[in-house]
Amino acid sequence: xxxxxxxxxxxxxxxxxxxxxxxxxxWDQQVGMPVAAAAGRARQTSLIVSLAHEKRTSAELGELLxxxxxxxxxxxPDSDDYCLIKLVAREYExxxxxxxxxxxxxxxxxxxxxxxxxxALAGSDFLIFKDxxxxxxxxxxxxxxxxxxxxxxxxxxxxxFEPGMKTAELIAVFDKIRPQQVELIREIMxxxxxxxxxLRHEFAAGRQWQLSTAAAAAIGYDxxxxxxxxxxxxxxxxxxxxxxxxxxxxxxxxxxxxxxxIHEAGHAIYEQNISPRLENTPLxxxxxxxxxxxxxxxxxxxxxxxxHFLRFFYPQIQDAFPELKTVPLDExxxxxxxxxxxxxxxxxxxxxxxxxxxxxxELEVAMLEGSLAVADLPEAWNAKMKEYFGIIPPDDALxxxxxxxxxxxxxxxxxxxALGNLIAAQLWKVCREKYGSLDKAIACGRFDELRVWLSExxxxxxxxxxxxxxxxxxxxxxxxxxxxxxxLRGKYSEIYGL
Numbered sequence: 155x156x157x158x159x160x161x162x163x164x165x166x167x168x169x170x171x172x173x174x175x176x177x178x179x180x181w182d183q184q185v186g187m188p189v190a191a192a193a194g195r196a197r198q199t200s201l202i203v204s205l206a207h208e209k210r211t212s213a214e215l216g217e218l219l220x221x222x223x224x225x226x227x228x229x230x231p232d233s234d235d236y237c238l239i240k241l242v243a244r245e246y247e248x249x250x251x252x253x254x255x256x257x258x259x260x261x262x263x264x265x266x267x268x269x270x271x272x273x274a275l276a277g278s279d280f281l282i283f284k285d286x287x288x289x290x291x292x293x294x295x296x297x298x299x300x301x302x303x304x305x306x307x308x309x310x311x312x313x314x315f316e317p318g319m320k321t322a323e324l325i326a327v328f329d330k331i332r333p334q335q336v337e338l339i340r341e342i343m344x345x346x347x348x349x350x351x352x353l354r355h356e357f358a359a360g361r362q363w364q365l366s367t368a369a370a371a372a373i374g375y376d377x378x379x380x381x382x383x384x385x386x387x388x389x390x391x392x393x394x395x396x397x398x399x400x401x402x403x404x405x406x407x408x409x410x411x412x413x414x415x416i417h418e419a420g421h422a423i424y425e426q427n428i429s430p431r432l433e434n435t436p437l438x439x440x441x442x443x444x445x446x447x448x449x450x451x452x453x454x455x456x457x458x459x460x461x462h463f464l465r466f467f468y469p470q471i472q473d474a475f476p477e478l479k480t481v482p483l484d485e486x487x488x489x490x491x492x493x494x495x496x497x498x499x500x501x502x503x504x505x506x507x508x509x510x511x512x513x514x515x516e517l518e519v520a521m522l523e524g525s526l527a528v529a530d531l532p533e534a535w536n537a538k539m540k541e542y543f544g545i546i547p548p549d550d551a552l553x554x555x556x557x558x559x560x561x562x563x564x565x566x567x568x569x570x571x572a573l574g575n576l577i578a579a580q581l582w583k584v585c586r587e588k589y590g591s592l593d594k595a596i597a598c599g600r601f602d603e604l605r606v607w608l609s610e611x612x613x614x615x616x617x618x619x620x621x622x623x624x625x626x627x628x629x630x631x632x633x634x635x636x637x638x639x640x641x642l643r644g645k646y647s648e649i650y651g652l
Contacts, residue, residue, distance in 0.1 A: 155225050159235055162218045165209055166242050167434040172206035176261075177391045181399060183268060185383045196265035203261040210249045219243050234431060237618040241436055244317070251300045260293050264563040271561035272386060278551035280532050287560055288528040291521050294565045298522070307522050311566030315443040316573065317620060321519075324569050327576070328512050331635045338643060339493065339505055345650040348488035352481040359404045361474040366402055366415035368470060373453055374605045375400065375419040376426055387558035388414050388500070390421035390450075395433050398425045409471075409490075410501045413454050417500075420453030421446060423605065427613035442621040443567060445612065447574025448581060455504050455575075456582050456641070457604070461487050462597040488649055495543035497552040504575075505646060506543065511572040513538045514557070518565055579638035580629050581608070 179199050187195060209215070222239050229236040267286035274283035294311060301310035306321040313319065367382055385401040392398045400418035404411040424440055432438040440446035457463050464487050471486075472478045478486065493503045499510040517534060520526035526534055535554040536546050547553035559567050586592050589603050596604070611628050622632055646652060 158218050158222055162215065162222060162242065163435060165212065165215050166436055169206045169209035170434060170436055172202055174393050176202045178393055181391050184385050185401065189269065192266055192269040196262045199265045200258045200262040204254060204258040207249065207254050207257040210245065215246060219246055234437065234618065238435055238437055241617055245436065260563060263289055263293065264561065267561045271558065275386065275551055275555045278549040280550040280555060283555065284529060290560060290563050291528055295522060308519050308566065312569065315567050315570050317442055327633065327635055331508060331639060332512060334639050335505065335508055338646065341652050342493045342505060342646055342650050348492050349485060350489045350492055352478060352486055353408065353489050355477055356406050357409055357475055359406055362404045362409065362411045365471060365474050366411050369412055369467060370415050370419035372599060373416065373419060373601050374423050379426055380422055382415065388418050390418045392425045392439065395426065395428055395430060395438060398422045413458055414500060416458040417450045417454035420450035424449045424613050427609040428616040429614045432616045437616040437618055439617055441617045441619065441624060443570035444573035444577060445621045445624065447570050448577035449608065451574045452578035452582060456578055457596065459491055462593045465597040466599040491649055493646065495545055497545065497547050498556055505642060508572045508575060509542045511568050513542055514568040573633065576633050576635055576638045577625060579641040580634060583637055584629055
């Protein structure tokens with residue numbers, strides 16, 4: 155068994171390294187690649203992804219798994235080897251259903267689509283991106299066919315990001331929180347709006363960048379094992395456990411770069427604290443996108459937008475922008491947490507954010523089912539924005555072009571943001587119960603207790619345990635939307651006097 159495990163680790167380790175090489179190419183494409191290089195980069199990425207797929211679906215790997223799966227009963231279910239065999243067997247079954255030609259074609263398509271999306275966003279012209287998006291959704295429907303029969307056409311795509319979860323479960327969660335969030339927003343909108351004049355300034359990009367860097371370092375992002383770069387749409391990527399990079403974007407008309415950078419740092423802290431034992435295996439990454447988003451959303455919102463965090467960090471904000479010196483902390487806190495329906499998801503407040511996710515989820519499902527043509531997406535998007543938020547985007551850049559995900563073929567990804575919000579609230583509840591002085595520590599700029607607790611309970615395990623199992627070990631149960639709603643209502647009741 156030891157020899158077979160060694161061979162398995164070599165095969166899947168090589169495939170994993172190829173995947174991370176593809177991540178380097180993608181990072182370069184978004185951070186610094188010349189525009190004219192798009193076609194060449196698409197060929198390179200397609201080749202790397204194809205080679206990784208060949209290794210993941212090789213006959214040799216299949217033969218090794220046949221033996222190792224039967225011998226798993228001799229291993230401790232919590233051991234690295236047991237968890238690795240279990241994960242590789244699951245992924246092998248999934249990958250072998252997808253033809254190599256499809257993988258190469260889809261990688262090539264999405265690599266080219268990214269440049270089309272950037273041009274469309276810059277010109278606020280959906281037509282530039284329309285053909286690429288039509289091809290992406292057509293190929294995503296082809297992908298689902300590889301996994302037929304299924305309960306819902308969205309299931310195979312959702313499974314890519316939140317393994318084991320079904321669309322029906324997701325709809326049940328959304329149906330539970332939607333009316334509660336709509337009612338909360340209605341109550342908030344009936345109250346006086348906090349004074350936001352302190353945020354209506356020109357905030358110099360360089361100073362915002364310094365603040366963002368300081369905030370990321372303060373909460374525990376290790377810059378000796380990563381870096382921060384500027385992009386159109388922020389993301390985090392991992393080349394190895396000692397090279398986890400974050401990106402952000404700065405607009406001088408607001409301070410949104412701060413929360414955006416903290417969000418990405420939350421992702422990166424997860425990756426940086428995975429056990430080194432798991433390096434060069436598929437276990438050396440986050441277990442699911444829902445769990446990953448729970449980390450970024452926890453740091454961005456539950457911590458980064460909290461009164462206790464701002465007690466610590468607001469003086470640095472005031473030093474960077476002296477115009478805020480006369481603005482009391484209480485006033486800034488309320489302004490920073492104002493609930494206001496807006497066009498841009500990544501800048502949305504906590505009360506309205508999940509509605510942005512539900513909007514995208516419903517449109518994805520409609521385009522997959524064929525009830526919505528991709529060509530009609532801008533009109534459908536605007537109709538949903540009016541239905542959910544009472545506002546209509548003035549252009550495509552503030553509407554259906556704002557997110558990078560569809561250009562990358564990440565259909566099924568968006569729901570994990572909402573799941574992350576729910577999980578984050580549950581984790582926060584458990585951690586606060588363990589450390590009664592957590593709020594006081596955060597107000598003093600001490601984040602070690604929280605970060606170490608997250609590392610010991612989540613980060614260090616990488617992908618060893620499936621997300622529902624990991625959540626059960628920590629909280630004693632599954633996803634509980636009521637805990638998140640209680641958190642939201644408590645926070646905004648204080649701010650708005652509900």
